[in-house]
Amino acid sequence: MLLLQLRAEVLEANLELVRKGLVLYTFGNVSGVSREQGLIVIKPSGVPYDTMKPEHLVVTDMEGKIVEGDLRPSSDLATHLALYRAFPEIGGVAHSHSEYATAWAQARRPIPCFGTTHADYYHGSVPVTDPMADEEITGDYEMNTGHAIVRTLHKTGAAHVPGILVANHGPFAWGASAMKAAESAAILEYIARIACFTLSINGSSAAIGQALHDKHFLRKHGANSYYGQKKD
Amino acid sequence: MLLLQLRAEVLEANLELVRKGLVLYTFGNVSGVSREQGLIVIKPSGVPYDTMKPEHLVVTDMEGKIVEGDLRPSSDLATHLALYRAFPEIGGVAHSHSEYATAWAQARRPIPCFGTTHADYYHGSVPVTDPMADEEITGDYEMNTGHAIVRTLHKTGAAHVPGILVANHGPFAWGASAMKAAESAAILEYIARIACFTLSINGSSAAIGQALHDKHFLRKHGANSYYGQKKD
Amino acid sequence: MLLLQLRAEVLEANLELVRKGLVLYTFGNVSGVSREQGLIVIKPSGVPYDTMKPEHLVVTDMEGKIVEGDLRPSSDLATHLALYRAFPEIGGVAHSHSEYATAWAQARRPIPCFGTTHADYYHGSVPVTDPMADEEITGDYEMNTGHAIVRTLHKTGAAHVPGILVANHGPFAWGASAMKAAESAAILEYIARIACFTLSINGSSAAIGQALHDKHFLRKHGANSYYGQKKD
Amino acid sequence: MLLLQLRAEVLEANLELVRKGLVLYTFGNVSGVSREQGLIVIKPSGVPYDTMKPEHLVVTDMEGKIVEGDLRPSSDLATHLALYRAFPEIGGVAHSHSEYATAWAQARRPIPCFGTTHADYYHGSVPVTDPMADEEITGDYEMNTGHAIVRTLHKTGAAHVPGILVANHGPFAWGASAMKAAESAAILEYIARIACFTLSINGSSAAIGQALHDKHFLRKHGANSYYGQKKD
Structure with a gap:
């Protein structure tokens, strides 16, 4: 079997999506990529998490041509592929319909950076794509979803975001590995949840200032970061 | 004992209602039908889930005439029967007072299709029945609840919905089997929850466009569906 | 040891309060009464639930005079006593600061009967006491809390309610036994939660009509009830 | 190894932060102080809770000079130190991004005392710091966060509060020991949650009167307290 690891x-x-409460039944999917071999491994479509085994993965x-696997890949495969092609540095992609991130996607609102939890991971708002045109939907829908994500990231100049909201759909998130992508999905849900509660307490809550935003983002990312342990 | 399977x-x-957090104490009930034998199996009334055994079912x-069983059937039996009679293709019915679906039922609002999670299962809004007339309530209440559901489904032309909200009461859901009915109840609760959060974030959120709605519904249903694994 | 059973x-x-998520740390308390012996058993004050043993109860x-027990009784003892004296038919009292019931108490709003979940247990709104006068607070506060409950029940003519909200404080609930009182507390929290969600979806939601209210309440209570199993 | 106990x-x-649902992944941190030895023990930065061992603590x-430990201390160390220096009576400090307390911090609203759950622990509102000046952020940010907390406590005369909200960031809480600090963090989250629900039910909910506030606070604190068991 290919790509055992x-x-x-x-x-x-x-399974991290399940543990973090981001999925119901067969909702959601995570993939990982081997850049060396030019192959990706992705969840099969519509298979329950609790009986899923490594050999069920596709x-x-x-x-997107199947190289190994008896089952159909996730129907969102083409979206994952578009992201891998556009962003050579990512190693994993996660998609869920997690409750609060999906609610923001359905409300078609970017999530403002209300605090440092958000700033620790996103340099700017969590972007939301424009609704897709009808011909994009009736055409190669899943690939066009990927294109809509890439287009939005370029338009907003959102260079440093580990996730996005697809309008009227739900979140896609990514990271250096499949597990990091799943963690990005869990963190995005957390940010979406506290942002929803923030609006509920004060409907005119404002985004944080640039200095605080930069401070927290750069505490965790880049050359002068000092959160976590040193990587030698 | 009849109908062991x-x-x-x-x-x-x-028990799936319990696992998915849809019921408290003895709330809720699921039934299944054997069309060949013209018999249904339903939860007994007011019996706790954690001590329920197959022989307690009615x-x-x-x-609605009891054929086997020492206990009274669920008081909502007549509603289940009305649904089985009106919709020959369904094999199971589930009723709960799950929190968010019940809240929409109490708010007497159909759930607008705010996103693809919803569109994957419902072709249109989740309908809500009209409040019942006093003589329907004081008459054969549970049977009339079933009639109100059927009437609403016909009026709204809602051919492809696996559930409905009974005004001021709660959700009824159905499917090809008892388990599928319970899953429909869990999915309806999920849809109700994210729709409530969506309104909380943006009170003027709009339903999705028809192209996206059709795309997702038809991705999962009908001749050209491509979600999940092929059924041979 | 007295009253082992x-x-x-x-x-x-x-412990049912803990299982149903109604309490944090040492919050909350339940008591039960032996009418024959004129004795009550109540949780000790400030003792954690997970190490509580029968001999810790007071x-x-x-x-309210301690007959047996090395620990102080719950500081809310006098409220329990006032309820036992006013309502000879109750066998248990439960108090919690459960989240949604407490929120309604803090909002000083009776919970309108928005649906049948509520009507199954309460004939009318869930009442809320008037705020207590300063001299009631600085005086025998816990006993006066009991008096405020009794006064409110008489004023609203709420003969058939298994619980109430004490303004700016939280819910008290009761039943035929200590366990029934704890169940009443769990059901009141459920009703409070779905009522909160109902307002969130539709701020002008209205209480249900009298016919439906009566139907559901009388389906479960009184001579013609038909929910649950027959009691011979 | 120093300070084993x-x-x-x-x-x-x-771990109490984890058990009470206050943290996701490596979020949050608790420290404790030995006043006699002039040393503090704090969580390492960015280490997962489920593999954390006593020897990982710093x-x-x-x-803030590391005396023992191979790992970097929590990046919020300097905030903890500022609190220990300003308040000689505290033995532990806890920081989390718990959902509702963080939402209030992000909404930049002090939490009004809506009820006795709050009054049992806080004599007055839960204060929120003023947003920090840019030069405080770009300077010694974590120490200045501590200063902002101390300044706010002095300004509001909040002598008797076991926690505070740092604007656009999240809660810090404290107590006589590390465990008491973690409990303060859990209680603050509970108070924040029910206050959010209270506003959702009644947007113009008012703080409780002074007599009730004093009664509950003094029932638990000070010379005439009578909640819990006597400490001899």
Whole structure:
């Protein structure tokens, strides 16, 4: 079987969605990529999490052609592929319909940066895509969803975000590995939840100032970061 | 004992309501039907879930006459029967007072289709019945609840919905089997929850466009569906 | 040791508050009464639930004098006593600061009967006491809390309610036994929660009509009730 | 290894944040102080809770110089130190981004005392700091966060509060020990949650009167307290 190690990692990352309460039944999917081999491993479509085994995962090439696997891949495969192609530095993609992130996506509102929890991970708002045109929907819908994400990231100049809201759909998140992508999905849900509660307490809450935003983001990212342990 | 297999399935489906957090104490009930034998199996009234055994379930004919069982059937039996008679394709019915679906029922608001999670299961809004007339309530109340559901589904032309909200009461859901009915109840609660959060974030959130709605519904249903695994 | 059986029941009822998520740390308390012996058993004050044993419970007479027990009784003892004296038919009292019921108490709003979940247990709104006068607070506060409850029940003619909200404080609930009182507390929290969500969806939601209210209440209570199993 | 007993206590207090649902992944931190030895024990930065052992904790002196430990201390260390220096009576400090307390911090609203749950612990509102000046943020940010807390407590005359909201950031809480600090964090989250629900039910809810506020606070604190068991 191909990519035994990556299969195990991707399975574990899919189960992380369950552990963090981000999915119901067969909702959601996580994939991981092997850049060297030009292959990705992704959750099969419509298979329950609690009986999922490494051999159920599907291996495809970077164009989505199945290389190994008896089951159909997640129907969102083409969206994952578009993200892998556009962002060479990411190693994993996670998609869920987690409750609060999906609510913001349905409300078609970018999540303002109301505090440092948000600023620790996103340099700016959590962006939301524009609604897709009808021809994008009736065409190659899942690939066009990926294009809509990439377009929005370019338009907003959102270079440093580990996730996005697809309008009227839900969140996609990513990271250096499949597990990091699942963690990004959990953190995005957390940010979405506290932002919803923030508006509920004060409907005219304002985004934080730039100095605080920069401070927290740069505490965790980049050359002068000092959160966590040193990586030698 | 009659219908051993169906009893086991219906028990399991009732326990699914517990696992998904849809019921408190003896709230809720699920039934399943054997179309061949013209019999249904339903939860007994007011019995706690954690001590429920297959032999506690009640078997009735399609008019609600008890065929086997020492306990009274769920007081909502007549509503289940009305649904089985009106919709020959369904194999199970589930009723709960799950929190968010009940809140929409109490608010007497159909749930607008705010996103693809909803569109994956409902072609249109989640309908809500009109409040029942006093003579329907003081008459054969539970049967009339079933009639109100059927009337609403016909009026709204809601051919493809796996559930409905009974005004000021709570959700009824259904599916091809008792377990599928319980899953429909869990999914309806999920849809109700994220729709409530959506309104909380943006009180003027709008339903999604028809193209996206069709796309997601037809991705999962009908001849050209491509979600999940092929059924041979 | 006195009242071994009642001690066990009251301990179990206190633990039911924990199981249903109604209490944090040492919050809350349940008592039970032996009408024959004129004694009550109540949770000790400030003792954690997870190490509580039957011998930690405190036995007092109907005036609150400790008859057996090394620990101080719950500081709310006098409120329990006032309820036992005013309502000879109740066998248990439960008090919690459960989240949604407390929120309604803090909002000083009776909970309108928005649906049948509520009507199944309360004939009318869930009442809220008037705020207590300063001299009631600085005087025998806990006994006066009991008096405020009794006064409100008489004023609103709320004969058939298993619980009430004490303004700016939280819910008190009761039943035929200590366990039934704890169940009343869990059901009141459920009703409070879905009522809060109902307002969130539709701020001008209206109480249900009298016919539906009567139907559901009388389905479960009184001579013609038909919910649950027959009691012979 | 230094301070074995305190290490065990501080580890347990950090795990209390997990048990009470206050943290996601590596969010949050608790420390404890040995006043006699002039040393504090604090959670390491960015280490997952489920693999944390006593030897991973970091020991520093009261100026933050590492005395023992191979890992970096929590990046919020300087905030803890400022609190220990300003308040000689506290033995532990806890910081989390717990959902509702963080939402109030992000909404930049002090939490009004809506009821007795709040009054049992806070004599007055839960204060919120003023937003920090840019030069405080770009300077010694974590120490200045501590200064902002101390300044706010002095300004509001909030002598008797076991916690505070740092604007656009989240809650800090404290107590006589590390575990008491973690409990203060859990109680603050509970108060924040029910206050949010209170506003949701009645947007013009008012703080409770002074007599009730004093009664509950003094029932639990000071010479005439009578909640809990006598301390001999």
